[in-house]
Each structure stands twice: as C-alpha cells, then as structure tokens.
Amino acid sequence: MSKETISQIKAHLQTIKNLDDPYLQLLVNDSRKGVQTAIDQLKRRLARQQEAYAAFKKRFKYEEYYWQNGCQYVAGMDEVGRGPLAGPVVTCAVILNADFDLIGVTDSKQLSRNEREKLYLKIINEAVEVSIAVNDRAAIDKLNIYAATQDAMIRAVNQLHHRPDHLIVDAVPLALDIPQTTLIKGDQKSISVAAASIVAKEYRDHLMRDYDYVYPGYGFAQNMGYGTKEHLAGLEKLGACPIHRHSFSPVQKYLN
Structure with a gap:
C-alpha cells in the first residue's frame, strides 16, 4: 500500500496520461476505497480522452x-x-x-x-x-x-x-x-x-x-438577432432598428 494520502494520490493521478504508467501499477493492490475510486475515475477520464482524440482524427x-x-x-x-x-x-x-x-x-x-x-x-x-x-x-x-x-x-x-x-x-x-x-x-x-x-x-x-449597447431593448446580447420571444416583444414595442433585415418576416410590419 502506498504511504501517500488519498488526496496526494488523486493529485498524482491527474498527471497520468496512459494506463501503462508505472505509478498506476503500484496502486493496483491498494485496498483503500478512495484509491480504487480515484483509479476508476482516471480510467474513465482516459477513455473519454481517447474517444475525443479518435473523433478529432476522423474530422481530419x-x-x-x-x-x-x-x-x-x-x-x-x-x-x-x-x-x-x-x-x-x-x-x-x-x-x-x-x-x-x-x-x-x-x-x-x-x-x-x-x-x-x-x-x-x-x-x-x-x-x-x-x-x-x-x-x-x-x-x-x-x-x-x-x-x-x-x-x-x-x-x-x-x-x-x-x-x-x-x-x-x-x-x-x-x-x-x-x-x-x-x-x-x-x-x-x-x-x-x-x-x-x-x-x-x-x-x-x-x-x-x-449592437445590444447601441440598440437596447431587443435582447441582442442573448439572442444574437434570432426571433426569440424577447426579441419579438422588443420589435412590438420599439419597432425595427437599423440592423433589422427588412426582407425578413415579421420585420416588415414593424418598419416605419
């Protein structure tokens, strides 16, 4: 059993990049539940990383x-x-x-x-x-x-x-x-x-x-110009502003 505390072991495991690491092999027989839980978490983290890398290579x-x-x-x-x-x-x-x-x-x-x-x-x-x-x-x-x-x-x-x-x-x-x-x-x-x-x-x-600072009241900082409930309410109250697309419905009915 390692003489390190569970917290020290967890910190060390965060630095491990593969399951063949010699340090990990030293912990296999450590019976402390916290250590075994940390090892399981490490295995899941490495599996997720491998999946992410495989997906990345596929996108290349x-x-x-x-x-x-x-x-x-x-x-x-x-x-x-x-x-x-x-x-x-x-x-x-x-x-x-x-x-x-x-x-x-x-x-x-x-x-x-x-x-x-x-x-x-x-x-x-x-x-x-x-x-x-x-x-x-x-x-x-x-x-x-x-x-x-x-x-x-x-x-x-x-x-x-x-x-x-x-x-x-x-x-x-x-x-x-x-x-x-x-x-x-x-x-x-x-x-x-x-x-x-x-x-x-x-x-x-x-x-x-x-634009949200220049034309407040439409919620541009949140909706990015999409037709959300807040945005449509702003159109109803304020009419169209200079960045509204005249050719898009329902903007036309709010043009001055």
Whole structure:
C-alpha cells in the first residue's frame, strides 16, 4: 500500500496520461476505497480522452486526403447568421496544417460560450491563416440571404494570402475556380470547417453584443438577432432598428 494520502494520490493521478504508467501499477493492490475510486475515475477520464482524440482524427480525414493528393493549402469555410432577423451574416475561411492539435474543435453549436472563446483565440494562433468577411443588413436585403452568404464567402477566400488548392465548404457551393467539396453539416465532419464555424460565431456574437449597447431593448446580447420571444416583444414595442433585415418576416410590419 502506498504511504501517500488519498488526496496526494488523486493529485498524482491527474498527471497520468496512459494506463501503462508505472505509478498506476503500484496502486493496483491498494485496498483503500478512495484509491480504487480515484483509479476508476482516471480510467474513465482516459477513455473519454481517447474517444475525443479518435473523433478529432476522423474530422481530419478530408484535409488529410487532399494533402496526400498534392494540395498544400486546404481551406475550410463556414457561415453564421443566415437565420436571424437582425445583424450581419459572417463567413470565415480557415487554413490549417497537419500540426493542428486542438482536439476540442468541433461544431460551434455543440460548445459552450466559454469553450468557444478559448478555442477562438487558439485557432487564430495556430491556423496557417484565417479570413473573415461580413455582409450587413443592407447587403442581405439587396441580394437575399443566400446570395449575401455566397458573396461574403467568396470575399473571405479572395482575401486569403495563401491561395487554397481546395475548399471544404459547409453546404454552400461557391462560384470560384478552386476545386470544392461541399458537405452537409460540414462543421461536424471537417476540422477546418469546424474551426471556421467557431471563429465566425465568436466574431458575430461579439458584434451582436456590441449592437445590444447601441440598440437596447431587443435582447441582442442573448439572442444574437434570432426571433426569440424577447426579441419579438422588443420589435412590438420599439419597432425595427437599423440592423433589422427588412426582407425578413415579421420585420416588415414593424418598419416605419
């Protein structure tokens, strides 16, 4: 039996990264219930980490395929903000390399605000390049939301200093002379699309929180412009503000 206290053992177990660690083998015959519970917790933690890593590698399969077939730069693309009644649509292109190791990068909708904020900064730091393009309310009303999204995506690509050899795009084909793979729910299938979705969402969420100070009463900091009960109540009381999309229902009936 180890002479360490259970608290000391728990602290040590937090540093262990695999079940073959010699320290863990010394604890196998420790009969204290607290020690055995800590070992079980360690095993579950390592199993979750292995599952997360396997899922991460699976989301890298498209990028790895194109790298292996002669593409140096593969850009993942996503958008945020097609559905809201107010605010811009934000698009993002992200180019990663094979050293990218942020296992937590996945569909932005599956992450908490705190997780997204941390990953946003790390993605910006680790990516080969990140490009963001925005179309505001006026452009959305002029072009329609689908065309405005395509337009912003194309600008995001054209702003890149590294010309992509291939694009992986979440559901929106683009009129560009670059080979493309269009994926449904691409942010769940491609790591670079997932990274783009996180960056685009964080960028747009920060914009909407700023707009909440400029145009209070609609709950933009919470609903990000989507048609929640609070938002609709604000429209009923205050009418439409300058960032409301005139072409979207039910905004039209609140225009002055």
